[in-house]
Amino acid sequence: MLRSFAEKFYKQIVDVKPGRVIYSEEQRDQILFDAKRVRSVDYVFNFDITDGQLHTRGVTTTANWYFILTGAAVFFEDTPAANLPKVGIKFQDFTPSSPFGTVPEDLGAVNAALAFGREGLPLGRWEEFKNLYFSLAQRVTINIETLPNNSEPLRGHVMLTGLEINLYNETGE
Amino acid sequence: MNLAEVTKKLTDLKQTQSFEKTFDFTRSFVAKADEANAFAIPITNEGPFLQESYNIRCTSNSKRTRTYHGVTTTENICAVKLKFKSQADNAAQSNDYVPAQLISTPFGDGMPRYGARPFMHLYPKGDVLIIEYDNRAPEALIKPSGAYPTDGDVYTMEDELIEICFNGKLYPMNK
Numbered sequence: 102m103l104r105s106f107a108e109k110f111y112k113q114i115v116d117v118k119p120g121r122v123i124y125s126e127e128q129r130d131q132i133l134f135d136a137k138r139v140r141s142v143d144y145v146f147n148f149d150i151t152d153g154q155l156h157t158r159g160v161t162t163t164a165n166w167y168f169i170l171t172g173a174a175v176f177f178e179d180t181p182a183a184n185l186p187k188v189g190i191k192f193q194d195f196t197p198s199s200p201f202g203t204v205p206e207d208l209g210a211v212n213a214a215l216a217f218g219r220e221g222l223p224l225g226r227w228e229e230f231k232n233l234y235f236s237l238a239q240r241v242t243i244n245i246e247t248l249p250n251n252s253e254p255l256r257g258h259v260m261l262t263g264l265e266i267n268l269y270n271e272t273g274e
Numbered sequence: 275m276n277l278a279e280v281t282k283k284l285t286d287l288k289q290t291q292s293f294e295k296t297f298d299f300t301r302s303f304v305a306k307a308d309e310a311n312a313f314a315i316p317i318t319n320e321g322p323f324l325q326e327s328y329n330i331r332c333t334s335n336s337k338r339t340r341t342y343h344g345v346t347t348t349e350n351i352c353a354v355k356l357k358f359k360s361q362a363d364n365a366a367q368s369n370d371y372v373p374a375q376l377i378s379t380p381f382g383d384g385m386p387r388y389g390a391r392p393f394m395h396l397y398p399k400g401d402v403l404i405i406e407y408d409n410r411a412p413e414a415l416i417k418p419s420g421a422y423p424t425d426g427d428v429y430t431m432e433d434e435l436i437e438i439c440f441n442g443k444l445y446p447m448n449k
Binding site (some may be wrong): 132136137138139140141142143144145146147149151160171172174176178213244254256258260262264 | 293322324327342351363367368369370371375377391392393394395396398411415418430432445
C-alpha cells in the first residue's frame with residue numbers, strides 16, 4: 102500500500118522507533134508540539150449547474166498556515182447522459198517566497214490531474230496526489246471551475262484535502 | 275551495573291517504550307431522518323491521540339424520486355453530511371459539512387473497498403471529538419417548469435447507520 106504524502110512528511114517529524122530508549126521528557130514534549138503544528142483539513146464545495154455554463158467556486162485557506170494539497174474527491178449526485186463535467190483547480194495569492202527558499206511554481210500543471218472524470222479518477226473516490234511540494238503556499242485561494250458541457254441539471258460535490266503546517270511555533274490555539 | 279542502575283534502566287525502558295502505541299477507536303451512530311445534531315466523543319485520558327486516518331461506512335436507506343421531462347426514476351441515496359471538530363482548539367477539520375459519500379468506503383454498493391483515508395490531527399490529552407451530522411433532505415435540484423409542470427425531486431429521508439473507525443497513535447503520559 103502506498104504511503105501518502107502526508108505520512109511521508111509527517112514521519113520526518115515524528116519517527117518513533119518502538120523499543121528504543123531515545124526520548125527525554127523534553128523530546129517527547131517537542132514531538133507532541135510539532136505534531137500539533139501539522140494537521141489535515143478538508144475544503145468542500147458543492148455546486149448546482151442548471152444552465153450548462155462554466156461555474157466557479159472558491160475558498161481561502163487558513164491564515165498563517167502553509168497549505169499542501171494532498172488529495173481530492175469528487176461526487177456527482179446526478180449522472181450526465183453524455184459528457185462528464187470537467188473540474189479544474191486554480192491556486193491564487195501565493196507568497197513571494199516559500200520556506201524552502203524557492204519561488205512557488207505555476208500550478209497550471211495540477212489542473213490536468215484534477216480534470217475529474219476525464220483522467221480516470223473514479224467518481225467519489227478519494228485520491229491522493231504525489232509530488233506536489235510546489236503547491237506549498239501560505240493562505241491560498243482555491244478556485245474550482247466546472248464545465249459540464251451539457252444542459253442537464255447537475256449537482257456535484259468536490260473535496261480537496263490538504264496538509265496545513267504552521268512554521269511559526271504556533272499551534273493556532 | 276548495580277541493582278539501582280538496573281532498576282533505573284528498566285524503569286526508563288518501560289516508560290519510553292510506552293510512549294507510543296497504535297490505537298483505534300470506533301464509533302457507530304444513527305443519523306436520524308430529517309435531523310441535524312451533534313455529539314461528543316471523549317478522547318481517552320491516557321494521553322494525546324494522534325489521528326492518522328479514518329474509515330467510514332454508511333447505509334443508503336433514503337430515496338430520491340426524480341421526475342425529469344416526465345420520466346420518473348427512484349434512487350437510494352445517503353444524504354448524511356459530517357463535520358469533525360476538536361473541542362480543545364475549537365478548529366473544524368473542514369470548511370463545511372462533508373458529504374459522507376465523499377469520505378466513506380466503500381463508496382457505494384458493489385464498489386471496491388480502498389481502506390482508510392489519511393487524515394492527521396493531534397488531540398491533546400483529555401480532548402473531546404465533536405461530530406456534527408446533518409441528515410435533512412437536500413434542496414431539490416430539478417424543479418417544475420412550464421413545459422414539464424410535473425418535474426421535480428422528492429426526497430424520502432430514512433435513518434442512516436454511520437460507522438467510523440479512527441486510526442492513530444496514543445501517547446500515554448505518566449506525569
